[in-house]
Amino acid sequence: MHTAPILREMFEAAIASAQPQRCVPPHLPRPQDVKGRLVVLGAGKASAAMARAVEDHWRGPLTGLVVTRYGYEVACPRIEIVQAAHPVPDAAGLQAAQRMLALADSLTADDVVLCLISGGGSSLLPLPLPGISLEDKQAINRALLASGASIGEMNTVRRHLSAIKGGRLAAACHPARVITLLLSDVPGDHPADIASGPTVGDASTCADALAIVRRYGLQLPAHVLAVLDSGTGESVKPDDPRLAGHATHIVAAPQQALEAAAQVAQGHGLSAYILSDAIEGEARDVGKVLAAQALQVAERGQPFAAPCVILSGGETTVTLRGQGRGGRNVECLLSFAIATRGHPRIHALMGDTDGVDGMEEIAGAQIAPDTLERAFALGLHPLRSLDGNDAHSFFEALGASVVTGPTLTNVNDFRAILITA
Template sequence: MIDPRKRAFLTGLFDAAVTAADARAALAGHLPGKPKGRTVVVGAGKGAAQLAAAFEDLWDGPVEGVVVTRYGYAAPTRHIRVLEAAHPVPDAAGRAATAALFDCVVGLGPDDLVVSLVCGGGSALLPSPPEGLTLADEQALNAALLASGAPIGVMNAIRKHCSGIKGGRLAAAAYPARVVSLIVSDVPGDDPAQVASGPTVPDAVTLEDARALIATRDIVLPDAITAHLNGNTAHAPAPDDPVFARNTVRVIASARLSLEAASNAARAQGLDAVILSDAIEGEARVIGQMHAAIACEVAAHNRPFAAPVVILSGGETTVTLMGDGGRGGRNTEFLLSFAQGIAERPDIAALAADTDGIDGSQDNAGAFADGATVGAMRAAGIDPAAALRANDAWGAFDAAGTLFVPGPTGTNVNDFRAILVGDVPS
């Protein structure tokens, strides 16, 4: 088990990061001006229901609309309908929800306002297979991309050319209404066109660019998807299309702001904190090894930072599936690799978690690890190296008793990693 004081300290940093991305606080300073006509809210993502509820509380005037979120992530609203669908594999409920979003915006005029509330998870929640493709094709595409190990930007570049809603198509359907997109970013670099594959934000990545990314990375896609991408109907709208001329895009919360909040929380308790980056990408197990090497260098030689210190980072790592039937997400896979790199070091402890409260397909956000975690896994009959090869990080941390289960948080600004080198201030 992790030292209770260290566990509480690391949990407090996670809480500070999540609070910084709170829906109401994020929206409060970014409300658009009131229109002469209707105000229609659309949205998608794991925190979309919380954003919709907060918007209703903050908006002084009539409002209507629809948002879609993951099953179990709904929040009570008065005027905006909240629909639920599957994540990470799209389902028929998601397709129906996508149709409901289009129903909201079709037929609006130039005096009407569409407010788009978008956060991470929206890509899977908004299946909309274009002509010639089916929901099963889009499901197969999603599964292939998730298994490929490609970074989120590459996956989204491909998705938006195989969709009827992504790549700004929902905003195009709302024309001539004005569209204001308020984005909670969960992507490295905070490019709003990448969040949920940009249903209301067009992207400069062309179909030719997407084809090149597939070839360069040797991504194997279903035959129907390949045929679609090789045709001439997959082009997404260009950002300079006149239908987007009146639209506004604002990033209202991000991993950067959340990591800064965690850093401030550590300093408030008398401990120094450093942020490596809010945009780290790459294979989760490799990034875990890198973080372990840095932590060990600090612990042994006080470089590149002096202990005691908290090392923070964010971004979105990827997992290339090598096992069959393993459980766990990218944060637990990162931490399982990290734990092996700090084995038997009593002066290092860490938390890696997804800020939406769910990592992968189980109910945990991530897990804790310290120098004794690998030993605890082995004592429970788990070989950590074998578990990593099988992509079964959840099973390993479950055996060690160090899973982190805060429940859905109502927001999503991607991965959160906090590594404590040294002790917690008394």
Template sequence: MTIDPKSLFTSLFDAAVDAADPQRTIRDVLPQKPEGRTVVVGAGKGSAQMARALEQAWDGPLEGVVVTRYGYGCACERIEIIEAAHPVPDEAGLAASHRLFDAVSGLTENDLVIALISGGGSALLPSPPDGMTLADEIAVNRALLASGAPIAAMNTVRKHLSTIKGGRLALAAHPAKMVSLIVSDIPGDNPAYVASGPTVPDAGTRADALAIVDAYRLDLPAAALKHLDTPAADAPSPDDPRFARNEVHLIASAARSLEAAASEAARHGIKAVILSDSIEGEARDVAGVHAAIAREVAMRNRPFEKPVLLLSGGETTVTIRAKDGKGGRNSEFLLAFALAIDGVEGIHAFAADTDGIDGSEANAGAFADFTTPKRMRAAGVDPKAALARNDAWTAFDAVGGLFAPGPTGTNVNDLRAVLVL
């Protein structure tokens, strides 16, 4: 059997992204048309493509506005697309939050709101409470991104420092019925954590948020800490009767995309094993576990017989140790993985963010194999030093190992694939 690992990995990525394409999934969950207006709101890196898919599937009157990341927009006829900054909020995102509130104001119980929510919405919907400024929210976001905290913890803090997250946008639409269509980038697929849940509340409390601040030693602005110490920060409860009519539908997730990738591997004659769709943790630590399994397969043919493809999803985190490094969690995972399998023949790996962008640069991830550290050193890059300064992008760029498909229009978190031949 002759296998080109890079071609295989690219086909796996394409299959995973295709399985999360709203054009394929949104028609199955369309709500009934209301007696009154149908208003669309949304936020996330996949929201524009979700809006286009909804327009094509909906044959009645439709209006609304969604916000997505700069460069992620697409042409829509009835739904306005706004672009704003991600992962650090900006004024355009603040204006977009106001526009979403305007869109759902003054509705009646005969109206319907369709919310199109995907990962990335937390940064795209800044909406600081009284006493905080946009600059404060930006500082909060920067502190969270550098902390190494898992996404659920970050979003628990975010929803208590916002007037739109944690179900508050849904409350603003009451008494209209809200149907949330969600593309999940959250390990475990809790819809309340996607984009910090602007339309879906959860049971996390202000005390939980304060505990996270302490646990990760978050350096938050004084205004944010002051707000967290007041009842004004309390988020709506899931049992609030104003949420009773609302519906939530998951239209894409890491689990479904991993299953599609496994099927694509089978088409190539490779047995695939899905380790988990909800792996979290420090990227370099997760890499160490994946590498240990790969070495065991390569050297002892256990716990799986080679050839085999190991798949996993979820979202790792990176604790920023240096300010001048380039990269993201997938490239950092791969650099740590490559170092851990250095010289062990037959091991190849790939990791990428399904939204098409990984961290601070334009790549989604990278490719690696058992020769990668050697090739990096030959190119004048010390891979261990690069990992120490969070500079995986530079290391992979030096050996032509970056993977850059561009924005995909969806976001179901990370796809990791390890091929052992």
């Protein structure tokens, strides 16, 4: 059995299942329900591709503004596409957020706003509350990314320091009706956590955000802490009347990507099992747990019989200890490889469906039974690479990196473990 191509085929099927051209059109409003203008606003790594899907299937008048990550631009004749930085925000994203709020000011009750939101939108809409600077937001983002906080915890903090997230964009669109199409990249598919929920009500509070800051020992400036401590950063709540009549639809999510991969495995005569689409935790710890399960299957036939594929998704975290190149999927995979110790029947691929794992334009990596042996022959030190958060360098030296380029979608982490008979 040629395992490497099967694993890559599963990964590509997962990405294809969440392409905006496939999942956005069924959720567009009916033309007769739009009395005034249809205005598109959006943010995220997939938002430009989502905008293009709208343009290709909407025949009436259309305007709008969407901000996406550098390199993820898709040509749109009617909707303006702006590019900005991710995961650490920049001035381009701030200016795009300001322009979105200005567009919202001109809306009427006859207008419909179609909001296209996907993962990455938190960093791409970095409009801080008054008294907080872009430099503050950049420092906070870096601290959050290095802290080991979960995505839900990070976005709770972000929502309460933002002038556009936490339901504020939807509130600004009042009295227009807002339809939000979400491409989920978060465990549990909670709308408030996808891009920090710019168009959905937020039940969390400033006190919750402050507790997270203290839990992880984040060193924030005094004036930023004052915003949380005083409650002046409170987000828009779900029962806010300005949100009445709004609609929210999740058009693609990690579960459907895993199901698409499972179909590929089954087509190759392999049993496929989805553990969960919402696994969180420290990446290296998740790698150890997945390794223990793979070894149990390989050696004991429990809880599944080989040959089979074990699939999972979610979003792990990395607490930075070294100065390496990350990211969370390759760190999880390196930990997995070390723990499985070159077992002759265990293969795996782990990557991010947006094509970017950490700060690198690399989606992830792939291992085979001979990975550690080849590494030692090249003078590589797996444990040293893991301790230094340098898994990208490790796999790149082996030619084991998985590079996709911009995938134009984002349904988070993808992990496939193949155990042969």
